[in-house]
Amino acid sequence: MGQVAWKGLFLSLFDYKTEKYVIAKNKKVGILYRVVQLSILAYLVGWVFVVKKGYQDTDTSLQSSVITKLKGVAFTNTSELGERLWDVADYVIPPQGENVFFVMTNLIVTPNQRQATCPESVSIPDGLCYKDGDCPEGEAVVAGNGVKTGHCLKERDSIRGTCEILAWCPVEKRSKPKKPLLASAENFTVYIKNSIRFPKFKFSKMNVLPTDNESYLKSCRYSTEHPYCPIFLLGNIVRWAGSDFQEMAMEGGVIGIQIEWNCDLDKAPSECNPHYSFSRLDNNFAEKSISSGYNFRFAKYYRDAEGVDYRTLIKAYGIRFDVMVNGKGAFFCDLVLLYLIKKSNFYRGKKYEEVKSSSRKSLSSPTLNGNQSPDQLGGL
Secondary structure, eight states: OHHHHHHHHHHTOOOOOOOOOOOOOOOHHHHHHHHHHHHHHHHHHHHHISSSSSTOOOOOOEEEEEEEEEOOOOEEEEEEEEEEEEEEHEEESSBBBBEEOOOEEEEEEEEEEEEEEEEOOOOOOGEEEGGGGOOOTTTTOOOOSSEEEEEEOOOOOSSSSEEEEEEEEEEOOOOOOOTTTTTGGGOOOOOOOEEETTTTTTTEEEOOOOOOOOHHHHHHBBTBBBBBBBEEEHHHHHHHHHHOOHHHHHOOEEEEEEEEEEETTOOGGGGGOOOOEEEEOOOTTTTTTTSSSSSEEEEEEEEOOOEEEEEEEEEEEEEEEEEEEEEEEEEOHHIIIISSSSHHHHHHHHHHHOOOOOOOOOTTSOOOOOOOGGGOOOOO
C-alpha cells in the first residue's frame, strides 16, 4: 500500500489543473460580495491614498543643523562676588551653542580656595568621626572633597567631629540663595537657527524668514503669527512647556524644544513650514526628589603674586535646553515611469538629474536650488 500511495502522489505532479467558476444566482450572496469589494476599494482610496497619501514617495532621513545664540545681561550683588554684571560669556555653557545649551539661573560660590588641609563638611557621612582611627590616612572621602590625613578634628567639648582632609580649602558651601540670583534670565532671548534638507528630493529650507531687512531679527519675537522669527524669550519657552520660570530657576531643569518639518513637496515650498512644541523633560513631578533639577560644578583658576594657585568654585543651577529636529518629506511617486515599464531604471536615474550651473542657463535642464520643490524639475 505504501508503494502504491507514493506512486499515485508522484504521478499527480504531472496532472493539469484548471479553475472552475460557479455563478451563484443568489441576490444575498451577490450583494454581500459587492459590499466586500466596495469596502476594500473604499479602504484603498480613502485611507491608503487620501488619508495616508500612499501614492507619495517619502523621505524620513532628514538632515538638520542647529545653531543657537543667546542675548541678555543680569546684575547681582553678593557677599562672595560683590557687585557683578553677567553677560552671555558668563551664564551660557558651552559658549558655542548648538542643539544643546545651558543657561545658569542660580549658583553657589566658594571663593579663594587653595590646596591645603581643613575639616571635611559635616554634611558628608563618610567624613564624620569620633577618633583618629576613623580617618585612615590616604583614604579618599566617599562623595566628599578630599583625602583623609589621619586626624579627627572636633570642636571644644564635642564628641563627634569631622576628618581632616587634604583638599581645596575651604570646602564648598552647602547653602544656596533663597531666590535665583539670575532671575532676570526670564527675559533673555535665544536665536535658534535650523537648516534642514531632504536628501532624497534635494530639498532644503531654513526656519528664518528670507529678508534683506537687517533689523528684522533684532526686533521680532516668535509667535504663531510670526513662525519664521527664530527669536524666543526664555520665559515664554518655559511657560509653553507648562512650568514657571522663577520656580524652575531655583533648582534648574531640562526643557525640550521640538521642531517638526512634515512637508508635502507636491505643494509650493512656502507650504513647508516648521512647527514648534515645548515640553519639560526632567522629573519635575516628583515632589522634593533628591534628583530633581539640574546642576553641575566648574571652577575658575588664578595665581597670586607669590605663585600660589587659587580657584573660585561655582555650583551652577540652571536650565538645559535640548533642541530636537525631525520630520519627513513626501513627493508624488511616478509609479508608471519608475516601476512599471521596462526602462524604469533609466527614468529613476534621470528623475533627479543634477546639472552644473554655467554662464548660460539652459531652459531644458533646470537646476534645483535650496528652496525649489521637486515638481519644478519639469522633466519627467
